[in-house]
Amino acid sequence: MLRNALKIGLLTALLVGCQKEEKKNNDADFSPVVTENGTKIAFPEAQSTTFFETETIGSGQVVASMNAPAKVAATVVVSHEGASRNLILFDNPELSGNYTLLIQHQSNINQLETVTVKQRRIELDRAKDLQAHGAASGRELLEAQTALAMELTNLANERAAIIEHETKLKAGGFEPDALRKAQSGQAYIICDIPENEISRIPENSICQLHFTAYPNETFQGRIEDVADMVDQTTRMIKLRVGVNNASGKLKAGMFATVDFGIKEGKNMTVNKSAMITIQAKNYVFVKTDNKHFELREINAGDQVNDRMIIYTGIKPGEQVVVKGVMQLKGLSFGY
Numbered sequence: 001m002l003r004n005a006l007k008i009g010l011l012t013a014l015l016v017g018c019q020k021e022e023k024k025n026n027d028a029d030f031s032p033v034v035t036e037n038g039t040k041i042a043f044p045e046a047q048s049t050t051f052f053e054t055e056t057i058g059s060g061q062v063v064a065s066m067n068a069p070a071k072v073a074a075t076v077v078v079s080h081e082g083a084s085r086n087l088i089l090f091d092n093p094e095l096s097g098n099y100t101l102l103i104q105h106q107s108n109i110n111q112l113e114t115v116t117v118k119q120r121r122i123e124l125d126r127a128k129d130l131q132a133h134g135a136a137s138g139r140e141l142l143e144a145q146t147a148l149a150m151e152l153t154n155l156a157n158e159r160a161a162i163i164e165h166e167t168k169l170k171a172g173g174f175e176p177d178a179l180r181k182a183q184s185g186q187a188y189i190i191c192d193i194p195e196n197e198i199s200r201i202p203e204n205s206i207c208q209l210h211f212t213a214y215p216n217e218t219f220q221g222r223i224e225d226v227a228d229m230v231d232q233t234t235r236m237i238k239l240r241v242g243v244n245n246a247s248g249k250l251k252a253g254m255f256a257t258v259d260f261g262i263k264e265g266k267n268m269t270v271n272k273s274a275m276i277t278i279q280a281k282n283y284v285f286v287k288t289d290n291k292h293f294e295l296r297e298i299n300a301g302d303q304v305n306d307r308m309i310i311y312t313g314i315k316p317g318e319q320v321v322v323k324g325v326m327q328l329k330g331l332s333f334g335y
Contacts, residue, residue: 010291028318038332039295046290053323054287059268060315066200070191070209072254073173075245076182086184091252095172102165102176106159112155128324165301173238175225189221191258192236198226203259208259209239211250219250221258249269268314269307274322275300276329285321285328286314293321 033042043049074090085103090096130136141286160253173190185267188210195202203226209219220243227238241258243250275298282300287292298313312318321328 021104027101030332036330038334039333041285041293041328043291043297049287049291049293051324052285052287052293052321052328054150054319055270055271055274057270057310057314057316057318057320066197067257067259068191068193070189070241070256070257070258072187072211072250072252073190073240074179074188075250075252076184076186076188078184085151085180086182088179088182089252091280092172095169095174098165098168099176102162102169103180104157105162105165106180108158109162110156111202112151112158117148117151117155120144120151124148149178167276170228171238172225173225173240178224185246185248187243187245187250188224189241189243189258191239191241191256192234193239194233194290195230195237198237198239201226201239207261208260209241209243209258212255213251267301268310268316269304270310270314270320271322272303272306272308274325275308276325278333284310284314285325285332293328295328 025096032048033044034040035042071091073092074088074095077087077089079085079087088096088099090099116210119171123143123146123306127136127141129140131138169176169179174188203222203223204221207221207223209221211219221241222243224242225240227240230237270284276283282298283297284298286296288294296313299311300309301309303309
């Protein structure tokens with residue numbers, strides 16, 4: 001009896017030991033191995049990596065969408081009173097006054113240059129000729145010189161006065177010369193763009209506009225000009241968009257939204273879900289083969305929709321993990 005009990009106990013111990021060894025071996029088969037300070041992760045079985053989804057890195061043109069609130073700042077209409085220029089109807093009364101005074105000063109300059117100053121020069125030349133022949137006194141010559149000097153001063157004052165009004169129009173997003181040449185049936189839309197975005201919006205590119213007054217319509221505009229100054233408080237820059245308004249639908253003061261399609265250039269991108277950030281550094285996991293993953297530090301740029309622009313750290317054609325990133329992060333950093 002005792003011998004049988006010993007045999008049974010020995011057999012039981014042997015079976016338990018085998019089970020533990022088998023369990024240990026099974027655990028080893030599926031336990032990932034992390035090496036090189038967490039930068040390399042190896043799975044013993046390729047089947048274990050099917051949970052992790054990847055995407056192939058490529059490079060191409062990235063287009064982002066950006067919009068900005070805007071307003072119809074001015075419209076151009078035909079004058080029915082026989083004016084030599086079309087009428088500019090501004091939303092801002094101050095700008096309207098600046099433009100009116102600008103036109104007045106330009107008219108005065110034209111009058112002085114083509115008529116008054118020219119006439120005074122002729123009179124001065126005549127006085128010099130008469131004096132040379134003894135037919136005019138020194139006083140008459142002085143009067144002619146003084147008359148010319150006064151008109152030249154008036155001309156300089158008119159030109160100086162123009163600068164103030166041009167500056168205010170530019171600050172409002174308008175180019176004075178463009179206003180002078182504006183054709184009827186045109187509308188000008190002004191919007192504010194952040195300083196750090198302005199380099200991404202080239203002049204003459206096309207944009208889409210949506211007006212509160214016409215919720216079911218989309219208008220197409222062209223970016224005509226970017227202002228020459230930055231608002232020191234908001235760090236915004238005014239941008240002017242020209243829109244065909246032959247229908248007369250758009251009125252000065254109407255609110256709108258401008259949509260820009262912004263080309264980011266040809267860059268590598270990954271889905272934002274692929275990137276992790278640890279201590280201000282950005283990383284992705286690259287699947288190097290069926291069993292191995294590698295942690296890579298990357299230099300990331302802006303986010304465009306759900307894509308992150310990547311400058312360095314990965315190469316086109318590599319497989320970057322986009323699903324299961326947090327699990328790999330836990331293995332790599334010991335979380």
